[in-house]
């Protein structure tokens with residue numbers, strides 16, 4: 001039996017996954033250009049061009065066809081999408097799964113709504129990879145991954161929320177703080193899959209402290225954490241050191257965000273996916 005995992009590009013798969021994981025790409029769009037968030041995207045160039053661009057920029061989720069073509073011919077397909085509360089990707093994936101099983105009644109497809117973005121999707125996907133290599137049935141995996149999702153969380157530290165606000169993904173009021181006189185917004189993915197600001201620390205040092213405080217407050221299990229950054233390897237490495245100092249047994253991995261997450265997290269931003277007790 002063939003089993004395949006398919007994520008959308010908000011999971012940043014090109015930073016960490018191999019070709020065995022399928023990907024439905026989101027797009028970053030301006031009046032002049034379209035950036036497809038795939039393995040070929042030059043993220044550095046995109047971030048630089050967008051910083052200089054004066055016009056409007058936005059994003060678009062993958063279509064149902066995009067998801068379907070990433071399914072290939074697998075007998076069982078396991079999808080993981082960005083939060084359904086901020087993107088149409090989950091809906092497109094669900095329609096794709098429906099169509100797939102209608103057209104091939106012997107096949108199965110399911111979609112996990114991550115209610116999150118970036119590194120939390122990586123956690124979920126890594127767990128799925130483990131499950132599909134076992135004897136667990138499709139239904140068992142569905143149950144197990146839903147349970148695992150209750151044990152993962154996402155924190156973020158953003159220096160600017162301009163793109164989020166301009167695209168209606170956070171309220172302008174929330175976004176107004178970020179970036180003003182060195183103010184960062186530290187927050188979490190809410191249970192509904194939206195951005196929930198928690199603290200507004202001033203300066204990088206305070207922001208990293210705030211992330212550590214929030215990690216502990218939100219029941220980090222001290223075992224597994226992914227720290228993803230948008231052109232801020234220093235802050236990511238600094239956070240990793242703090243995590244290891246507090247949780248010496250932790251497996252902490254740092255990596256660079258892909259195109260979609262970089263667009264919204266913006267330069268300097270950190271996204272932190274972690275396991276909970």
Ligand code: X90
Nearest residue numbers: 059060061086087088189193194264
């Ligand atoms: O469909 C589309 O065009 C994509 C829209 C995506 C909007 C949100 C992306 C967020 C990326 C920013 C900080 C952490 C978010 C927490 C999620 C609940 C990352």
